[in-house]
Amino acid sequence: MQEGLSEIQNQAKDDLAKAESLDAVEQVRTRYLGRKGGIINEIIKAIPGLPPEQRSSTGKSANMLKQEISKWIEDARVKLADKEQTSEAKEMFDLSLPGEHKPYGHRHPITQTIDEIKGIFRKLCFDIEYGPEVEHEYYNFDALNIPADHPSREDFDTFYLGNKRLLRSQTSTVQIRVMEKKKPPIRMIAPGKVFRPDTVDARHASMFHQIEGLTVDEGVSFSDLKYVLTLFAQSYFGQDVKMRFRPSFFPFTEPSAEIDISCSICKGKGCSVCSHSGWVEVLGAGMVDPNVFETVGYDAEKYTGFAFGMGVERLTMLRYGIDNIRLFFENDLRFLSQF
Template identity: 60%
Template structure:
């Protein structure tokens, strides 16, 4: 089994065990669902032709799985508790940590009285099940247009245990995902009352998780189909 499929399956099983369900969406998507409905302004760099693969003015290859969240909320009333996994595409130059095609996992929960504390609890459980109960979790302030407040989520380095080494840049932490409380404007776009409902969202790259979990230092190895590499899994 390909290491990315192994990681995707493990992540899905963790969140299914936490009461989430899996939703899917198209890889060729409307600009509206990728950006406007997510409170991403027209002058945001992600909407530039140099950063996304546009097919027409209003249609593009999705740069994130976030449109699945919008489509789900449009078709379902709260409570919502989903994860969305799949391929995404960005105009990134290929190097050891970037690929124009990658796999993303996003999660969304919307209900009455959901707080940032709920987000921290869910993601802490995920980290412990994915990387081990000895891993520490850190939440740093971060900015994403579709959440407020937003956070960057780090785990203590898998190699040095947080002491500091070359792998973690001698800081003891490794970034694994972005997250936050769903922005009220996003809820309004799907006709959810932000005075009544709140939610959290998070997103991570499967390749990033696999590289950390298996100690792989070059993302290109996942796509070169070298059997000497793939047979290790």
């Protein structure tokens, strides 16, 4: 009986090898495994008629064979199905079709610039500080050594809310708030919104963003200011950026400086972005005025420091060649999704 089974096994293998269609495979299946008249089933049915000592082993072998042939048939089907599909199908999968897209959210370009600059100053060991946007006149002017008759206090330069309240016109306010709270050493930047009643045009908005910086310690000098701001400019604008420190005037720093970088558009040759000067102004800075230290109760003989400020919109416009500041606050998604 055992020999008979192995013969059937070989025969089934041959038959399957010759079956070249799914129909042919089905015929093979019926011949061997069919419920009525299938060869294996017939054998199993015949088992009760066998001598008792053969029944068990034959049953086992027959079942094993049944499983084996089932598996071969399944394999043959899969193989043929694949083959038939490829030979019959007229459709072709177009590999050049575009991928399917999930919506991708963008951060506002101003946020991206602020984040990048925060990152640079974090590397330089600066803390990040914030201050209120609605301020008392004291923090926006008095404490910053801005005299009572200074033009920036007039109502065409600052938004007033009554009761000595105003919308801060500069992030320098945060300098004072931090120095009131903490003792030196201080090393911080303060990003945030500022407001000025400028007539809105391509270069002016009534709301924009600044980043203020402050370092106070014993022995801080103008050299340190140049060093830190040079590292910043190299990091933000690239290693080969050229810098120019020019004397300027701010009420809360003395000496004061404005800092130009070589124009990245024309590489210093002169273009409309740099008004044909080859230089673009990017930062205001200076050594903290002793009057400011006095106001916050620091010993101006013992401590010195430097402060700086920059306009975020301006830096972003320079970086991407954006020519209209209004784009930032219109929030047209066709604009925002480019960043």
